[in-house]
Amino acid sequence: MKTDIQIAQENESKDIQPITKVAAKLGLESADLELYGNYKAKINPAVVEKSKKQSMGKLILVTAMNPTPAGEGKSTVMIGLADALQQLQQKTVVAMREPSLGPVMGIKGGAAGGGYAQVVPMEDINLHFTGDMHALTAAINTLSALIDNHIQHGNQLQLDPRRITWKRALDVNDRALRNVVIGLGGPTSGVVREDHFQITVASEMMAVLCLAQNRSDLKQKIGQILIGYTYDQEPVFVKDLHAEGALTLLLKDAIKPNLVQTLEHTPVIMHGGPFANIAHGCNSIIATNLALHLGDLALTEAGFGADLGAEKFLDIVSPKLDKKPDAAVIVATIRSLKYNGGLSLDEIQKPNLTALKAGFANLKRHILNMKQYGLPVLVAINRFSNDTDDEVKLLQQLCQELGAAAYPVTVHQDGGQGALELAQAIVDLPKAAAYQRLYDDNESISAKITHVAHDIYGAQQVVFSTAALRQLKSIEQHGWDKMPICIAKTQYSFSDDPHQLGAPTDFDLHVQSIVPNLGAGFLVVLTGNVLTMPGLPTKPAALNMDINDQDQITGLF
Known part of the structure; x- marks a missing residue:
């Protein structure tokens, strides 16, 4: 089986297009770009202002269930879905985040997708990109x-x-x-x-x-x-x-969004890279607005599970965009649902309808959470070779009972061809969903935290540390309390305990501190034992990487 980097390198050697040709699909000329070699470019700021005169297409948010060690493939599915939409003759633009060297050299990996649903040049993107x-x-x-x-x-x-x-x-x-x-x-x-x-x-x-x-x-x-x-x-x-x-x-150049392409030459505007577990987890407003104005369909992702990235996209980012989202696509895998249903990593490879049904509680809560925002919800079942037809059918049935159609996708092995059914469903969606935020910024800080903790996470109550209560009082005294909140929490669970899988309800959310990010315009609420400087694993991915005298890179996924 070919690795991601082998697939990317094969494509880059024979089929990657000059970035000027990709830009032309969006009506952009050479003067609108600052080239970084032949295959990546910065988009000039003048294009951002000029694009606002154009009408806007649909905006689709791609999110996921809580991540597990089995992997969900959210970025991969979004990229493959964009390629499928392009195959359906839709003028599609992806807006996504840049990778951080932390997970690239650590264990999680990059942010350019995988298999035959990748963004290229993959090596540049996952290393230094445009700086x-x-x-x-x-x-x-x-x-x-x-x-x-x-x-x-x-x-x-x-x-x-x-x-x-x-x-x-x-x-x-x-x-x-x-x-x-x-x-x-x-x-x-x-x-x-x-x-x-x-x-x-x-x-x-x-x-x-x-x-x-x-x-x-x-x-x-x-x-x-x-x-x-x-x-x-x-x-x-x-x-x-x-x-x-x-x-x-x-930051004069960093604020300019980057333009790259998928393996099937769909335009990708890649800009910004915050983590959703410890930051707000969404690409830049500039990139998303550009995608909205330059295409008929804009796809954007939010980091980690919908309880983190999607919530922050909908409560922090969406109010600042030129257009509100039209729908949410939640990426799920049968093996991860079985893991949430209590099986070990070895056991999830085998058919088990009972565990699948038990683990569905996690996806169910995400579906219902997105519906709270007034969004139509579609589920992308990222299908693997050992998923049985009975398991797929059961998952589709469970989703349908919640009013969310579920579509199997196989983009990792088939590229855009593996997501055509889901793509057609998105094309058929009406514009302008009845989007609504979860809370009002003018509510008290504790009320906003409680809204998210109770309505999204399922917590019984919020418990504030002594330090957090002191900070809350100081923030209120300074008049900084009328801002959205950005909760830093483990990505592995709805709770602040990474070991509570599924859809727990018998837990409290523990707020350790509240930090005013007045430039960003939100309050960071740190919960549980979350850290803003991760550590490397026992065997970092960096130890598998190498480059030879012919500049060929190996071991990069």
Whole structure:
């Protein structure tokens, strides 16, 4: 069986199209692009403004059930579905996130799909791509350097070194940097203080980039980033350092969306890469709006399960888009449902209708959750070779009882041809679903958290730590409480305990802290034991990677 990289390399050697030809499908000319070689490009900002004069097509959100070790293939299904829509003569554009080096070098993998439903050039995309992640990392750490330099040279803003909230970042899973002490080495080496690193994709700077409408909006949002508090506990912002101009300069190219293609030459606008378990998990507003205006059908994904990425897309991102979503596609696999039904990874390879029916509780809750937002729901059954016809039929029946049609897809092995039935169902959907948010921003912070915890997760109640209650009171006193919430939670369960599979109800959601991300415009609610700097596994994927003298890469999935 061929690996993902072997399939991608075979295609790249004989069938990949110049990116200018892919851009032409969207009505874009060479002058609208900044080329990064022959097969990837940045789209000029002028195109973003010009595109707004065009009408908008349907917007389809692709999400999934809670991830399991068996894998669900959400990105793969979305890419294959886009290719299927293109085969049906639909002018289709994908808007998706960029990979982070953390999971690429770790264990989860990249973000370019798999099999015959991939985005290419896969190697470039999963490694350095066009440098957006590096620019973000540089901006994040430049701000940290400017903060420490300000304290070193007189500290006119009276920043309390013990109350600096801004964290450094690295786009690599490095657990050793979660908690560090800086400034050691004497008076010329800065002020000694505790500091922290998080992965680049979890930083507020990433959220600011993804939620900005244009460069001026980006600068304004950067200026609003809270960096800490004074000795008198007054807030200090980036604009107080007068650093927003320099930081915007570092991101002048990163804010431009990237254009690439699928194996079947469907245009893909790839931009931004926040994780949905520890950030808001959606690609940029600029990319999604571009896809909406340039195509008749725009597909976009939200990270991890629908309880995380889709909820954040619908409650944080959708209100800021030029158009609200028309439908949600939930990706599920029979083997993952059987895993949620209590079987081990070895046992899920064998037919078991009882376990499938038990594990369906997880998918059922996701379906009902998406319906709360007024969206039509379709289920994509990412079918594997050992799934039986009886299992597929049972799953379709269970979904149909909830008013959600389910369609088997085989895009990993068949490309777009493997999702034509689902694609036709999307074409036949009416425009303009009755979208509605789960909560109102003007509700109290605790009410908004309770809405998500109870209505989406199924929790009995929310339990706040002493620190979280203190932070909640401070946020309310500063008048920062009228913003959406971004809950950081394990992706493996509806609860904050990764071991509670299925659809648990007898649990409390434990809020450990609440962090105001004022530049991004939301409050980050950290629950359970979630970490914003992951660690590498026992055997990182990086140990399997190599490159030879002919520049051939191996081991990259």
